[in-house]
Amino acid sequence: MSLTQTSERARRRDYRIPLGILLFSVALAAPFIGSRYVVHALIIALVFMLPAHGLNLLVGYTGLLSLAQAAFFGIGAYTAGLLAIGYGTPFYVNAVVAGLAAGAVALPLGVPALRLRSTSFVMCTLGFVIIGQAIAKNWISVTRGDMGLSGIPKPYFELGPLSFTVGGTTGFYYLALAIGILATLAVFAVVRSPAGRNMVAIRENETLAESLGVPTWHYKLIVFMLSAVFAGVGGSLYAHYLTVVSPLTFQMYYSTTMLIIVLGGGAGMISGTIFGSLLFVGLTEALRITPELRMIAYGLCLLVLVFWFKQGFAPVINRVWNAIGGAK
Amino acid sequence: MVSTLIEQIVNGIVTGSVYAIVAVGMTMIFGVLRAINFAHGEYYMLGTFGAWFAIDYLGLSYEASIVVGILSTIVIAYVVGQLVMRRMVGAPAESGVLATLGIALVLQNTVILVFGGGYKFFSGGYIEPVSILGFSLAEQRVLILVVCLLVFIGLELMVTHSRMGKAMRAVSQNVECCEVVGIDVPQVVLRTFILGAALAALSGVLTAPVNVSVYGGMGELITFKTLPIIIMGGLGNVRGTFFAAMILGIAESLVATYVGLQYRDTVGFATLILMLMWRPHGLFSTQARF
16 A cells, blocks of 8 residues: 555656745746836735734634734834934844834733734724824824825945945845745744644634643734734835835725735635735736725625635645645 | 813714714624624715715705615615625624625725715705704704614614514524524524614715715724724613713714814724723623623
């Protein structure tokens, strides 16, 4: 029995590694293949992939449906923008501080919010976005109110004696790609660790997980903060790329976009989030679809996902991937 | 000083009436479906747009436009109810949130796509001031107050006396038992949903002359105002919703006068978060039901 299986395997070659390398080289070569606009669309997709990765940890692995991601995204964007304008700090400092700031804000917000369940938790997280927008509009001495922050400088690096500025679309694309890959590896490490298995246990049955000795409360709080850190780093990329941050960074539109990336790609799957951000943000941006039409498409997608494709579209992709790759 | 205060409270009560008519539909839908309808404000917007369309394009009078606004909303609500809301019976809370968010996105952006995203002027309504007890109040505001009272008296009677009201209460208590005794649960859900949407549209049409401007994003704002109200009132509690809406309306109008207009829209959500922390079962009930 086992012998026949081995021979079967031997005949079918596993193409997944070469295919992965091919896709990676396409990603590397994208600025030379695609037009400037396509590269712009890819950057936007990569920017949104970060908060979506965080949300995936929260929704997909721990089972907490949150709409607060836009609030942390906005906090990250404002932190990075203020640092870059006020102190002219290098990009990596901005990104790290933005992530930490978002994570630090998530702690006092998470403590009360995570005591709530299902719908109440969703509404509470929605409240964070609304209140965040009000603060960004009214704390004029810091955020400049409705005018927002403008003229955020291009990201620049200072590595010992070497200092350089990342200018132009191509340069920024590689920066976003590098951060995107780092973030994906970080999520991968979290998910594959024992902590990741505990998170899944909380998603599947919180009471049972707790009875087996998983400190569910700490896990939920840490994952909530971790998702905020991802959103904050994404926000710093956003601020540096668009060079403008306004109170409208705190809006439901962004939370919904991140949610649709995660659910549409397939919650609880890393490949799903990557695929989702390319499909729902990259493709719609590349096709220059108007925001209204895009939101209608998102809305219809949500309905289809809730009632028909509960797993998102990633399982379909995975099946194709395995079929091409030749795995059983 | 005192007269400003009283004026603001009266204004708050009018605003509260507007919220109350929208929120009561939302809370009744929660009662039968156990799902927060994040799209509820969109029916308010649809009603207003229906009336605006009737006045601006069809040249109808304001009275006729009320009927057009509500009827068009009922038709849309029927379609949404048949396609989506009926499927939500017994579904987990998360899918209710996601499905209604999806509906909100579709309805809001379809309207923006068809009519454009700009502000539109709503002409019509009774804006002549009348004097009551020394206060001058626009006729339209008096109308809103009267309609609000009539709606709540009507709903109270319906819920306690009519067959439909009894079925609604039964469904909100136990879905399985309703199926056993032969209550058509999806039918009750559909009817409650349409009733709620029609009430939201009624509120929208009545408020339009006061707000003057009509735009596609107005529904979302109302949804965010009514979410705290239905939590404060105790989910599924019709009478509690009425008082909660009044409290929030008055609080908003006082904050706008004495703290600053820009903080008005956060009162609701600040209240919501405080409510969820300390009294998630609402101000008017003693035990948590959900």
